[in-house]
Amino acid sequence: MSRIVDKFLGVLGVEVEEEEEVMEERDVLPAERDGFNRTKKNNLVGLPTQRPTTVMLVKAKSFDEAESITRQIKERRSLIVNLEEADKEEAQRMVDFLSGAVFALDGSVQKVAFSTFLFATSNVDVVGRILEDEKETSISKLMPWTKK
Numbered sequence: 001m002s003r004i005v006d007k008f009l010g011v012l013g014v015e016v017e018e019e020e021e022v023m024e025e026r027d028v029l030p031a032e033r034d035g036f037n038r039t040k041k042n043n044l045v046g047l048p049t050q051r052p053t054t055v056m057l058v059k060a061k062s063f064d065e066a067e068s069i070t071r072q073i074k075e076r077r078s079l080i081v082n083l084e085e086a087d088k089e090e091a092q093r094m095v096d097f098l099s100g101a102v103f104a105l106d107g108s109v110q111k112v113a114f115s116t117f118l119f120a121t122s123n124v125d126v127v128g129r130i131l132e133d134e135k136e137t138s139i140s141k142l143m144p145w146t147k148k
Contacts, residue, residue: 053078053123053124054077054078055077055078055079055080055124056072056077056078056079056080057079057080057082058072058079058080058081058082059081059082059084059085060081060082060083060085060086060091060094061085061086062086062087062090063086063090063093063094063097065094066093066094066097066098069081069094069098070097070098070101073098073101073102073105073107073119073121074101074105076105076121076122076123077121078107078118078119078120078121078124079098079118079119080112080116080117080118080119081094081098081116081117081119082115082116083095083115083116083117084114084115084116086115091115095109095117098117098119099119101119102119102120102121105121105122106121106122107119107120107121107122107124108120108126110126110129111130112130113130
């Protein structure tokens, strides 16, 4: 019926503005069409990723190797250093030098076995102690750096 009125007004020269109904279109979930408004919960939990800790095994024979070992400590790698084949004086110097490097990085030094030491950086927690037996205690008296 409104078309007849629009034609009549058009013949008379009266312009009629048509109102258009604007519908907002949006994506409607199937659940909303059914009358249910569900919220989807995310059950995923992000876990922090951590770079794996590297522990290097080194058998040092002379103090000349101390610089390359210290570079590894500076890169936050923990080391187990075996000094059995090193001269007593050089082994003492190496333990002192590496202990200073680990101390500067808030790390720790622990004796693991006869002439073998763990130089752990601050990102490694060392738990427990290895108790020395009587045989090793008598041998360790020969090496001055093993005294407590």
